[in-house]
Amino acid sequence: MSDTFTFGRRRAEPAPVARPEPTAAPAPAPKAAAPRSSYFLPAAQAAQAPSTQSGELRALCMSRLDATAAAAMTPERLRSEVERLLAEIADERRIQLSAREQFQLASELVDDMLGLGPLEPLLADDSITDIMVNGPERVFIERRGKVEELSIRFRDVAHVDRIAQRIASSVGRRVDEGSPMVDARLPDGSRVNIIFPPLALAGPCLSIRKFSRDVIDFDKLVRFGSLSRPIARILEIAATARLNVIISGGTGSGKTTLLNAMSRMIGATERIVTVEDAAELQLQQRHVVQLETRPANLEGRGEVSQRDLVRNALRMRPDRIILGEVRGTEAFDMLQAMNTGHDGSMSSVHANSSRDALMRLESMVQMSNMGLPERSIRNQIAGAIDLIVQVQRQRDGTRRVIQVSELCGLEGDVYVLNDIFAFEVTGEDADGGVQGTWRVNRAHPTFQDRLIYFGLERAWQSALGDG
Numbered sequence: 001m002s003d004t005f006t007f008g009r010r011r012a013e014p015a016p017v018a019r020p021e022p023t024a025a026p027a028p029a030p031k032a033a034a035p036r037s038s039y040f041l042p043a044a045q046a047a048q049a050p051s052t053q054s055g056e057l058r059a060l061c062m063s064r065l066d067a068t069a070a071a072a073m074t075p076e077r078l079r080s081e082v083e084r085l086l087a088e089i090a091d092e093r094r095i096q097l098s099a100r101e102q103f104q105l106a107s108e109l110v111d112d113m114l115g116l117g118p119l120e121p122l123l124a125d126d127s128i129t130d131i132m133v134n135g136p137e138r139v140f141i142e143r144r145g146k147v148e149e150l151s152i153r154f155r156d157v158a159h160v161d162r163i164a165q166r167i168a169s170s171v172g173r174r175v176d177e178g179s180p181m182v183d184a185r186l187p188d189g190s191r192v193n194i195i196f197p198p199l200a201l202a203g204p205c206l207s208i209r210k211f212s213r214d215v216i217d218f219d220k221l222v223r224f225g226s227l228s229r230p231i232a233r234i235l236e237i238a239a240t241a242r243l244n245v246i247i248s249g250g251t252g253s254g255k256t257t258l259l260n261a262m263s264r265m266i267g268a269t270e271r272i273v274t275v276e277d278a279a280e281l282q283l284q285q286r287h288v289v290q291l292e293t294r295p296a297n298l299e300g301r302g303e304v305s306q307r308d309l310v311r312n313a314l315r316m317r318p319d320r321i322i323l324g325e326v327r328g329t330e331a332f333d334m335l336q337a338m339n340t341g342h343d344g345s346m347s348s349v350h351a352n353s354s355r356d357a358l359m360r361l362e363s364m365v366q367m368s369n370m371g372l373p374e375r376s377i378r379n380q381i382a383g384a385i386d387l388i389v390q391v392q393r394q395r396d397g398t399r400r401v402i403q404v405s406e407l408c409g410l411e412g413d414v415y416v417l418n419d420i421f422a423f424e425v426t427g428e429d430a431d432g433g434v435q436g437t438w439r440v441n442r443a444h445p446t447f448q449d450r451l452i453y454f455g456l457e458r459a460w461q462s463a464l465g466d467g
C-alpha cells in the first residue's frame, strides 16, 4: 500500500498498488461511436463523461473478482474472466453493453491490473515515439516528429501515481517526497523519467522515450530524407577508416538513432565497448560489450558514473569505444582515449551547432580538470575529433543531418571547421514540408592520409562527386 500525492501534499488514505480501487473515480464511459478505446474520448467529452455506468461496472467487477485466483491467471484468461463478469453484471443491472464496449472495458481493467493502464495502447502503437504525461489530465505524444495532445485521461492523481510506482518498482525504487525523481526502463527497453510533486507542479509527470522496435539504418534514413545517399556513404567510410566522430544535436533530434546506424558499419572482427546511461544502442556485431551506468542507491552509495565506465572500458582491450552521450567529466577521458590510439571512437553531444558542440566539450573537460589551460584543452579537442555531424529536428517534424563538418585544427585560438555537407532550405512543399538540398564541399580532407591508408580515398572522392 502506498501513500499518494496530490499536488505536493501527502494524502492520508492509502492507495492500492496492485489493483484499481473498487470505488474508482470517473472513467470515461464507452460510447458506441468511440474510437479504439474509451480512453480516447474527445477531450470535451472525456472531461465530463458520465462516470456512473462504467464506474459502477468497474467497481462491481473488481469486487467480484477473486484476487488470489486472478493473480494466478494468464493475461488472456484474466481478460476473458473479466469480460464474463462484466457481461454478468451488465445483465443484472440491465446496462446495455455492446460486445465492443465490453471488450474495451475489459481491456482497461486488465491493463490497470497487470500493465500500465491508459499507457498500454500507446506503448503498443509503433507510430508513437514519445509519451508525455503531465498529471492525470494531460497526455501528449509525439508521432512522426509532431507533438499532439490526446484525449486520454487518468482517473485521478492516484491513478497516475499507481502506474508510476509500478514502473519505479521494476528498478527497485519508489517515487515519493524523499526521492521524487526516478529514471527507469520498461521491459521493452523504453526509457522513462518520473518526477513528482512538489517538484512537478502539475502533478506526477512521466516522460517515456519509446524503444523503437524496427532499427533505423542508413537505408531508412535516406528514405526518410534525413540524409542523402552520398552522406550515408561518407559516414560509412568514416566508420571504416576509424575517424573519431561526434554526433551533435538537440533533445530528441535523432542523435542516438544516427549513432546506432553508424556503429553498425563497424567491422565484425572489432571489439566494441559501449558506455551509456541507459543502454539504447542496438549493435548487431557479436563482439560487443555493453556497459550501463548505475545510480546511487537510497543511502547515496554505489554510483557508477560514465567516467568510471569509460576508464574501465580502456582496460578491456577495446578496438572501439562508443560513448552514447557525453555529458560530463567523462569528456576528458574520452578525448584522451581518442588521442592515444583508440581511434574510431564515436559519441554524441547535446548541442545546437558543431561549434557549440566544441564549446560544450571544452566546458566538460574544464569541469573534470580544473586548471587545465584553455589552449591545451583546445589542442586536445582539435587533435582528437575528426568529424562532427549535426542533426536537427526541423519544423516539419523531419529529423535531418544539417551539417557534416571536418575539424581541421586550430588557427590561433579558433577551431577551423570545414563543412563537407551543409543543408540549405530552399522552400516548403504544399504540406508544409521543408525542402532543401545538401551543399557539398569537395576539398581534400585533412585526414586524406588515413583514407589512403585504408584504401578509401577514391570512394570518399566519388561519394563527394555524387553529392
Ligand SMILES: Nc1ncnc2c1ncn2[C@@H]1O[C@H](COP(=O)(O)OP(=O)(O)OP(=O)(O)O)[C@@H](O)[C@H]1O
Pocket: 129, 130, 209, 210, 212, 216, 221, 224, 226, 249, 250, 251, 252, 253, 254, 255, 256, 257, 258, 399, 400
Ligand atoms: N531520422 C529519423 N527519422 C525518423 N525518426 C527518427 C529519426 N531519428 C530518430 N527518430 C526517432 O525519434 C526519436 C528520438 O530519436 P533519438 O533517441 O535518436 O534522439 P536523441 O537525440 O538521441 O534524443 P535524446 O536527446 O533524448 O537522447 C526516436 O523515437 C527515434 O526512433
Ligand SMILES: [Mg+2]
Pocket: 255, 256, 257, 325
Ligand atoms: Mg539519445
